[in-house]
Amino acid sequence: LKRVVVDAFGGDNAPVDIIAGCAMALSEISDLYLILTGDEERIEQELKKHTGIDRNRVEVRHAPDVITNNEHPVNAVRRKKESSLVKALEAVANKDADVFVSAGSTGAVLAGATFIVRRIKGIKRPALAPVLPTKKDHDVILIDCGANVDMKPANLQQFAVMGAAYAERIMGIKNPRVGLLNNGAEAEKGCELTKEAYKLLQETPVNFTGNCEGRDILSGDFDVVVSDGFAGNVALKTIEGTAMMVMSVMKRELMGGIASRIGALLARGAFKRIKAKMDYSSHGGALLLGIDGGIIKAHGSSDAKAFAAALHQAVKFIDGDVVNIIRQSIESMAMPEES
């Protein structure tokens, strides 16, 4: 059985949509075993709504408390021992589950995973890696998107190794192309950090194919884009903002005349598909890599379908043995101690 623990009370649509997503995934994945944490009574109530759930593959662990987006992540994780998030992460730390999935506060997931589950030996900084759509028909991983700021080149090197392991083991990409997010395509471009990282990546056992400019992230020319968390976070949110902006301008323009209104009506199937493609929550959650267990942060606004997609990702994470692959890669690289 693939053992996954879910924070049933994390996310804007928790627990209703979270549990609906769990029900979907349970019916789709026959060897999925779920531990759900949160208010037991409420969870049972929601589970009852879904017929045909194999209760032998669902375990509920009571946790009366909830950590919200408005709390200071570190303090909340330290104080709220009875929260659904802390209880769920403890299940990973205790090896009751291999992967944790939550649509809750990103900050609390990062803090909790680091304190409770802890990092893989040798990993200096874990990294948050969302999956993004590209112009072509495969996705790209952007690593790191905000778990860390003020990085050293060796941290970026570890991100490359972790991102490549993810692309290879979960996305099934052989010899994934790794790019370095930079302010120019030429090798000599960059800030102090990226110039040093460039040199390090050339000596790293990954398929490093050079610098990736902002405009190339979604080009499909890279499978993994490595960045410090600051620039990666800016890029990720800029993608989100730009897509939203284009969509909103489109909507306004299309409503501006009779012909274009009819046109929009005729093309509404196409628009739906565009929206689905741009909606990165449907591509699964963001992985927090470098932790000694699987940590998947689903989008805060995940609906049942998006959450089920994150659970599929969790199973692939287990099948791909990603934690051990990263552990072995890092061991074999013998990172310098000071980084």
Next chain:
Amino acid sequence: LKRVVVDAFGGDNAPVDIIAGCAMALSEISDLYLILTGDEERIEQELKKHTGIDRNRVEVRHAPDVITNNEHPVNAVRRKKESSLVKALEAVANKDADVFVSAGSTGAVLAGATFIVRRIKGIKRPALAPVLPTKKDHDVILIDCGANVDMKPANLQQFAVMGAAYAERIMGIKNPRVGLLNNGAEAEKGCELTKEAYKLLQETPVNFTGNCEGRDILSGDFDVVVSDGFAGNVALKTIEGTAMMVMSVMKRELMGGIASRIGALLARGAFKRIKAKMDYSSHGGALLLGIDGGIIKAHGSSDAKAFAAALHQAVKFIDGDVVNIIRQSIESMAMPEES
């Protein structure tokens, strides 16, 4: 007369479209005086194509050499004294012209402006500031987008002052809202640089309204977004790449069925307007602020219309007395010497 110098040989479509843009602007702006640098014979040939040019307002300065995008900017500027770019910048340094406009190599424009025209006294680093469309019906300036990397907080403070002067004097925005590009909206978020810059901006005589996340750049909630050149460059190019990606997915999806094809046909006016709105070259060029003269970098692929838009911007720059406004603001702030 508003005296503007144009590198007639800078840009993908030079000199044909550049000179066509000049002809457009000359007919649209009655007090525009243009100095064109480049191969004299070729320029005269192009000028002849446009009837009705008031030759009393056009001066040609011969420059046999051209600096291309493939050259090392600093070396090219130092070596090619007879290039159209160097000759044009000399016209600004000599006060023959108040603004320089080029669609040529960004690196060469930056290097040339700094070496030949030089910085305003007190300005530590000039900054490249493009104008971007927003969801609302006004634009936003992103400053800096790649003139500098590895910044200090005081540099960002100067960018805020320069960006605000630009928004106020050229875009006509009263008390422009200045945001700091950051990885979170809360005041305590950020890397070392942005945390320090946040504090400095609170004490700066601009309308600082807080952190701006990547997703907020195009929201219309800010008039000026301040960033170090690395993250700004990543954000700018990510906007470009995402808009291109959405457009390309849209095109593919709309061609996927009869109904949506007809829909697209009916809506083609709306699509044209969306494309025009997203095309930031039509919003004018990027200003290089902090130089003791106006420096406008038009998009490399500028056509005649886009180049004419940059010339309009040049005239607004002169009318707004932007260089002196920045000079006075910086003097009155008495920046610390060590930054």
